Amino acid sequence: xxxxxxxxxxxxxxxxxxxxxxxxxxxxxxxxxxxxxxxxxxxxxxxxxxxxxxxxxxxxxxxxxxxxxxxxxxxxxxxxxxxxxxxxxxxxxxxxxxxxxxxxxxxxxxxxxxxxxxxxxxxxxxxxxxxxxxxxxxxxxxxxxxxxxxxxxxxxxxxxxxxxxxxxxxxxxxxxxxxxxxxxxxxxxxxxxxxxxxxxxxxxxxxxxxxxxxxxxxxxxxxxxxxxxxxxxxxxxxxxxxxxxxxxxxxxxxxxxxxxxxxxxxxxxxxxxxxxxxxxxxxxxxxxxxxxxxxxxxxxxxxxxxxxxxxxxxxxxxxxxxxxxxxxxxxxxxxxxxxxxxxxxxxxxxxxxxxxxxxxxxxxxxxxxxxxxxxxxxxxxxxxxxxxxxxxxxxxxxxx
Amino acid sequence: xxxxxxxxxxxxxxxxxxxxxxxxxxxxxxxxxxxxxxxxxxxxxxxxxxxxxxxxxxxxxxxxxxxxxxxxxxxxxxxxxxxxxxxxxxxxxxxxxxxxxxxxxxxxxxxxxxxxxxxxxxxxxxxxxxxxxxxxxxxxxxxxxxxxxxxxxxxxxxxxxxxxxxxxxxxxxxxxxxxxxxxxxxxxxxxxxxxxxxxxxxxxxxxxxxxxxxxxxxxxxxxxxxxxxxxxxxxxxxxxxxxxxxxxxxxxxxxxxxxxxxxxxxxxxxxxxxxxxxxxxxxxxxxxxxxxxxxxxxxxxxxxxxxxxxxxxxxxxxxxxxxxxxxxxxxxxxxxxxxxxxxxxxxxxxxxxxxxxxxxxxxxxxxxxxxxxxxxxxxxxxxxxxxxxxxxxxxxxxxx
Numbered sequence: 001x002x003x004x005x006x007x008x009x010x011x012x013x014x015x016x017x018x019x020x021x022x023x024x025x026x027x028x029x030x031x032x033x034x035x036x037x038x039x040x041x042x043x044x045x046x047x048x049x050x051x052x053x054x055x056x057x058x059x060x061x062x063x064x065x066x067x068x069x070x071x072x073x074x075x076x077x078x079x080x081x082x083x084x085x086x087x088x089x090x091x092x093x094x095x096x097x098x099x100x101x102x103x104x105x106x107x108x109x110x111x112x113x114x115x116x117x118x119x120x121x122x123x124x125x126x127x128x129x130x131x132x133x134x135x136x137x138x139x140x141x142x143x144x145x146x147x148x149x150x151x152x153x154x155x156x157x158x159x160x161x162x163x164x165x166x167x168x169x170x171x172x173x174x175x176x177x178x179x180x181x182x183x184x185x186x187x188x189x190x191x192x193x194x195x196x197x198x199x200x201x202x203x204x205x206x207x208x209x210x211x212x213x214x215x216x217x218x219x220x221x222x223x224x225x226x227x228x229x230x231x232x233x234x235x236x237x238x239x240x241x242x243x244x245x246x247x248x249x250x251x252x253x254x255x256x257x258x259x260x261x262x263x264x265x266x267x268x269x270x271x272x273x274x275x276x277x278x279x280x281x282x283x284x285x286x287x288x289x290x291x292x293x294x295x296x297x298x299x300x301x302x303x304x305x306x307x308x309x310x311x312x313x314x315x316x317x318x319x320x321x322x323x324x325x326x327x328x329x330x331x332x333x334x335x336x337x338x339x340x341x342x343x344x345x346x347x348x349x350x351x352x353x354x355x356x357x358x359x360x361x362x363x364x365x366x367x368x369x370x371x372x373x374x375x376x377x378x379x380x381x382x383x384x385x386x387x388x389x390x391x392x393x394x395x396x397x398x399x400x
Numbered sequence: 401x402x403x404x405x406x407x408x409x410x411x412x413x414x415x416x417x418x419x420x421x422x423x424x425x426x427x428x429x430x431x432x433x434x435x436x437x438x439x440x441x442x443x444x445x446x447x448x449x450x451x452x453x454x455x456x457x458x459x460x461x462x463x464x465x466x467x468x469x470x471x472x473x474x475x476x477x478x479x480x481x482x483x484x485x486x487x488x489x490x491x492x493x494x495x496x497x498x499x500x501x502x503x504x505x506x507x508x509x510x511x512x513x514x515x516x517x518x519x520x521x522x523x524x525x526x527x528x529x530x531x532x533x534x535x536x537x538x539x540x541x542x543x544x545x546x547x548x549x550x551x552x553x554x555x556x557x558x559x560x561x562x563x564x565x566x567x568x569x570x571x572x573x574x575x576x577x578x579x580x581x582x583x584x585x586x587x588x589x590x591x592x593x594x595x596x597x598x599x600x601x602x603x604x605x606x607x608x609x610x611x612x613x614x615x616x617x618x619x620x621x622x623x624x625x626x627x628x629x630x631x632x633x634x635x636x637x638x639x640x641x642x643x644x645x646x647x648x649x650x651x652x653x654x655x656x657x658x659x660x661x662x663x664x665x666x667x668x669x670x671x672x673x674x675x676x677x678x679x680x681x682x683x684x685x686x687x688x689x690x691x692x693x694x695x696x697x698x699x700x701x702x703x704x705x706x707x708x709x710x711x712x713x714x715x716x717x718x719x720x721x722x723x724x725x726x727x728x729x730x731x732x733x734x735x736x737x738x739x740x741x742x743x744x745x746x747x748x749x750x751x752x753x754x755x756x757x758x759x760x761x762x763x764x765x766x767x768x769x770x771x772x773x774x775x776x777x778x779x780x781x782x783x784x785x786x787x788x789x790x791x792x793x794x795x796x797x798x799x800x
Binding site: 149158159206218220222223225227228229230231232233234235236237239240241242243244251253321322324325326328329330331332333358359360361363364366367368 | 549558559606618620622623625627628629630631632633634635636637639640641642643644651653721722724725726728729730731732733758759760761763764766767768
């Protein structure tokens with residue numbers, strides 16, 4: 001097995017730099033690390049000797065001798081990435097440069113508790129390993145995202161609203177029964193932010209990722225790192241007030257953006273529009289199925305239904321109003337939108353954008369971009385892999 | 401003169417650690433830097449040899465041989481700290497450990513432009529130097545806070561609302577005519593946050609400083625560093641909306657916290673209460689002086705005037721509502737309140753606190769403290785000194 005604990009600081013810096021840049025030439029490496037060429041080359045030589053780095057095919061070059069690309073070696077082992085959603089389960093095996101070797105996705109109800117869900121995760125991991133012929137000893141780091149608040153140091157869920165049976169349950173110990181590798185667990189939107197951070201090669205140092213589904217949460221990247229706050233609850237934006245006289249939320253306050261604009265609010269407004277005779281289309285859905293989902297409001301909107309359009313615009317406007325507070329406070333360069341509700345229709349993103357630009361200071365939005373998270377549904381699994389490798393390097397392979 | 405450019409990374413770390421901890425023993429230094437005792441001692445010996453560190457009087461010890469305290473040496477030179485307010489000017493000379501050698505404060509109208517204000521700053525600096533018998537060559541770093549948005553890299557003010565004549569004016573070049581030392585300029589509340597960061601020995605890594613005066617702004621400390629955002633406008637919280645149907649602000653939007661709750665709003669509400677016959681006390685002030693200031697509303701409140709109490713509670717509640725958004729998003733461990741309006745009366749801080757605790761998530765406020773900035777009026781000048789030394793070390797004395 002690979003030994004991490006006797007890496008020199010320079011070697012560690014080289015490994016981290018190569019991981020975050022997803023492959024570099026020696027010249028680029030010296031530049032990125034701010035090392036002299038000879039210092040960078042010495043560290044690279046030592047790491048190749050140890051089997052931790054590989055030199056692979058030539059990069060595209062503008063001429064002259066073609067530079068080789070340095071990549072983390074597959075000798076390091078295999079990463080296990082787990083993305084737990086409210087209603088789904090994704091598991092993947094990856095190389096150290098986050099190339100997916102095998103991936104499995106299936107529906108799952110996170111509310112059924114850690115026993116059911118994690119034994120299924122374990123089975124899927126075994127199936128994927130068998131498919132790729134990977135022994136369990138080869139798994140050298142595990143990363144996981146979960147749809148609830150996670151105390152990152154202990155990896156325990158703290159009062160998770162949709163995962164009541166998970167509170168106090170040690171996912172880490174459970175996984176350790178089969179895998180000796182260190183396991184890192186974070187909430188789903190921080191993990192997605194980690195994925196986008198890796199995708200951008202850490203070159204976008206200050207951005208936020210906003211997930212809109214049944215709830216609303218946000219992952220914060222500050223100076224190139226995930227920012228978790230003093231108690232790990234940074235990014236809990238679902239209960240920011242957007243209307244002091246608005247609807248009452250389960251948290252006890254009035255007008256939280258989550259109760260006014262997330263998935264259930266869109267469904268509720270759709271039902272009200274159907275009952276009030278404002279939309280024949282939604283009334284037909286209600287008569288037919290007995291309930292209206294946010295997706296059906298989205299469909300009606302795409303078909304040009306006025307009431308559905310108004311609902312989606314209102315939800316987007318309220319979310320944009322909350323985001324304007326975050327933008328004024330944090331001045332990110334990017335806001336990435338994701339989550340089950342985010343693609344409910346083009347009006348939604350347009351309304352979010354309009355509302356943020358309208359309500360934020362000009363200086364804060366001068367270079368601001370608001371767009372769908374480029375990794376899309378892959379952000380969670382890529383982020384879980386990135387979390388696993390980043391933390392393993394940072395802690396030099398020590399068990400957390 | 402001191403040479404910074406050939407310091408080894410270990411020596412630089414030692415200097416930074418001693419600066420931020422405001423004096424340590426050798427044993428503490430090794431612990432704080434995570435260096436071996438011998439590595440720390442070697443760096444200390446080299447720095448003493450170079451005249452950059454001093455060993456001074458014994459620290460209080462629990463017994464045995466008394467440890468010496470390591471401090472940045474006065475041989476490094478003298479810091480010049482400048483704190484420009486909307487209506488005041490503070491200038492100080494300090495030792496490298498931020499001991500004030502001389503300090504001068506006087507009223508000044510920042511709106512009279514850089515020519516008037518900076519020539520007065522230059523005069524005051526000369527007077528203070530003469531008083532302490534310090535040659536201009538001994539000034540080795542300059543730090544300054546200004547009451548407007550500053551682009552930190554270029555040190556230029558960007559569209560400063562109350563400093564129109566300053567836009568594009570190079571304060572740095574102006575100071576360079578007399579001083580060869582590097583000069584660092586930031587907005588006033590970032591500088592105050594720097595002061596509090598130094599006061600807490602960087603042991604409180606995530607906090608915010610909120611300044612409430614004519615406007616409302618906030619300084620953000622994230623992972624032990626001032627966070628300025630993608631465009632330098634992080635902390636511009638004055639235009640966060642607290643009431644979508646509220647009063648129109650000069651920025652064009654409705655219900656910005658600044659137009660609803662800062663100093664001018666308190667004065668306006670006081671005038672309205674006087675005119676509506678809701679307060680005899682305020683009506684008397686209005687009849688007597690023709691205008692009502694926020695301070696007079698505060699005085700009326702302290703005398704038990706009901707209308708003044710209601711005004712101050714409302715302003716505190718609205719500011720607390722804005723801060724609740726910041727707390728939910730950022731999860732700081734401390735919120736420090738400062739600025740000309742902040743001490744308008746005990747009801748004000750109480751209302752801010754109540755509003756933040758009421759509107760934030762329980763997890764975010766579990767350990768949250770909201771209090772007056774402990775450095776009080778000294779935060780600006782101490783922060784300017786800390787900024788000067790921190791940036792000079794970080795840039796190894798190179799001119800910015």
